[in-house]
Amino acid sequence: QQQQLDNASSSSPPLPARAYLSTDVLQESPRRHAIARCDTSRSTPRISETETEATLAQPSAAVQGGTAPLVQALKSTAAQDVSCFHFPGHNRGKAAPSLLSNLIGAETFSHDLPELPELDDLFYPKGVILDAQNRAAELFGSSKTWFLINGSTCGIQAAVMATCSPGDYIIIPRNCHISVISALVLSGAVPKYIVPEYNSAWDIAGGVTPSQVDKALKELEKDGKKVGAVLVTSPTYHGICSDVQGIVDVCRPLHIPVIVDEAHGAHFRFHHSFPSTAIEQGADLAVQSTHKVLSSLTQSSMLHMARGLVDADKVSQCLQLLQSSSPSYLLLSSLDAARAQLSENSKSFDEPVAMALETKDQLMVIPGLSVLDLSCFASDFPAIDPLRVTLSASDLHLSGYEADDILEEHQIVSELVGTQAVTFAVNLGTSRQDVQKLVQCAKHLSDKYMSANESRFSKHNYVRSPLDKFSVKLSPREAFFTKKRRVCIEDSLGEICGELICPYPPGIPVLIPGEVVTQDSLSYLINVRDQGMTISGAADGELNSIMYEGR
Numbered sequence: 347q348q349q350q351l352d353n354a355s356s357s358s359p360p361l362p363a364r365a366y367l368s369t370d371v372l373q374e375s376p377r378r379h380a381i382a383r384c385d386t387s388r389s390t391p392r393i394s395e396t397e398t399e400a401t402l403a404q405p406s407a408a409v410q411g412g413t414a415p416l417v418q419a420l421k422s423t424a425a426q427d428v429s430c431f432h433f434p435g436h437n438r439g440k441a442a443p444s445l446l447s448n449l450i451g452a453e454t455f456s457h458d459l460p461e462l463p464e465l466d467d468l469f470y471p472k473g474v475i476l477d478a479q480n481r482a483a484e485l486f487g488s489s490k491t492w493f494l495i496n497g498s499t500c501g502i503q504a505a506v507m508a509t510c511s512p513g514d515y516i517i518i519p520r521n522c523h524i525s526v527i528s529a530l531v532l533s534g535a536v537p538k539y540i541v542p543e544y545n546s547a548w549d550i551a552g553g554v555t556p557s558q559v560d561k562a563l564k565e566l567e568k569d570g571k572k573v574g575a576v577l578v579t580s581p582t583y584h585g586i587c588s589d590v591q592g593i594v595d596v597c598r599p600l601h602i603p604v605i606v607d608e609a610h611g612a613h614f615r616f617h618h619s620f621p622s623t624a625i626e627q628g629a630d631l632a633v634q635s636t637h638k639v640l641s642s643l644t645q646s647s648m649l650h651m652a653r654g655l656v657d658a659d660k661v662s663q664c665l666q667l668l669q670s671s672s673p674s675y676l677l678l679s680s681l682d683a684a685r686a687q688l689s690e691n692s693k694s695f696d697e698p699v700a701m702a703l704e705t706k707d708q709l710m711v712i713p714g715l716s717v718l719d720l721s722c723f724a725s726d727f728p729a730i731d732p733l734r735v736t737l738s739a740s741d742l743h744l745s746g747y748e749a750d751d752i753l754e755e756h757q758i759v760s761e762l763v764g765t766q767a768v769t770f771a772v773n774l775g776t777s778r779q780d781v782q783k784l785v786q787c788a789k790h791l792s793d794k795y796m797s798a799n800e801s802r803f804s805k806h807n808y809v810r811s812p813l814d815k816f817s818v819k820l821s822p823r824e825a826f827f828t829k830k831r832r833v834c835i836e837d838s839l840g841e842i843c844g845e846l847i848c849p850y851p852p853g854i855p856v857l858i859p860g861e862v863v864t865q866d867s868l869s870y871l872i873n874v875r876d877q878g879m880t881i882s883g884a885a886d887g888e889l890n891s892i893m894y895e896g897r
Contacts, residue, residue: 496645563602
């Protein structure tokens with residue numbers, strides 16, 4: 347571990363110029379032209395990597411060294427020979443619980459430090475945290491970046507609270523993450539839902555389109571409603587990207603900020619075959635889970651802002667309300683280290699991208715198996731994340747849960763399981779051996795169940811996801827704070843749901859506080875419950891009952 351800290355904090359050769367982008371988001375980034383847009387982008391042509399290198403400016407001196415200032419400060423402070431009379435109580439590891447220190451090492455505890463003067467202040471940064479955040483902003487192409495230690499959830503919440511006052515409307519996709527709904531409860535904003543395209547064969551929803559956003563804005567304008575913001579999820583958990591630039595083009599003349607839940611797209615800036623980032627496409631705020639495809643510790647994320655419509659001070663105030671007043675420097679320094687890791691190697695994603703594309707090609711030709719791609723949707727979505735591999739064995743009469751159970755028996759652990767499909771996330775740590783093992787196990791799955799299922803019918807009766815059929819009676823905030831009663835789930839039809847009920851993962855709510863329980867939503871929830879899927883948000887985790895508005 348000490349060697350890892352030394353490596354993270356040491357200087358390294360400068361990164362080639364193509365990895366550095368202008369922080370002025372009002373000026374079009376040259377790198378955008380190198381982004382794969384699946385033949386549906388604007389007319390900007392793709393240029394070669396060589397041309398990109400020649401076009402981009404040299405990195406600033408602040409970033410060129412590739413150092414990690416917060417990691418270095420943490421290392422130096424932990425090495426001090428001092429008598430400690432401060433928190434935490436394990437006293438730099440001297441009283442660390444042996445059960446955990448034997449597992450993760452005593453050095454971890456020695457670096458678990460509080461906000462000492464030399465380590466700066468997360469909410470009023472003037473030293474190493476400010477330096478680390480500025481380096482992240484330059485690398486990720488934003489005008490300002492905040493480090494988050496409460497995950498992307500607090501970034502979403504802060505973005506909504508900073509742009510929407512109580513009673514303001516916010517346009518959001520109905521397949522938004524659970525964190526968006528919690529942001530509505532906290533802010534008092536009222537949702538105007540957009541229903542994304544839905545593929546029932548895969549039980550997967552896609553993105554939203556600029557025309558859908560335009561229609562929603564006109565409907566609210568006709569009703570005399572004030573719109574605080576538009577929020578888009580791009581990419582989705584399955585890697586489907588929306589046309590963020592087109593949505594920005596709709597919102598910008600109306601001075602309406604665009605927030606992008608880009609939790610699954612923190613890596614998009616770092617390979618020419620990845621889709622454009624939200625900030626590159628003109629979004630005002632983008633929240634990224636640096637811990638997902640990139641390499642920071644779980645629960646650490648970043649919030650990126652572009653100059654323009656959003657008040658940075660308001661965002662900072664919201665984050666101070668939402669984040670812990672005792673931030674973990676292990677999480678913070680992991681964000682700095684992940685940024686430095688990308689700065690030091692401009693070709694980090696070459697191998698993962700190659701492996702993911704080869705794996706998809708190999709899986710697609712296996713009998714009985716299908717791989718999700720843009721052709722599964724009628725809408726003109728611009729891109730799909732090359733690193734997200736979603737596999738269906740429905741032609742083998744296997745549900746996503748059954749296929750995942752079989753693969754897990756062969757030590758294949760997936761990222762996401764649904765009723766019809768299993769999703770695998772390729773990342774910087776994925777090895778050739780890993781993807782080869784996945785392909786071999788998929789072939790075994792096909793060989794075993796292709797013949798066995800010729801006369802076998804699926805025992806599951808799948809129902810359509812209820813995203814497109816909902817009735818809202820109360821705002822999420824009103825429903826959250828109203829008095830509630832408990833009712834057996836089978837008897838809840840027609841009641842106003844008083845809690846957020848969400849299969850997790852992927853974390854997309856089926857019922858939101860204030861919505862009427864419909865037959866579609868009820869059938870879907872009972873179906874996934876009976877298949878053993880984890881249900882989040884409900885007071886009754888077994889989902890035998892739900893809370894409803896009981897005034």
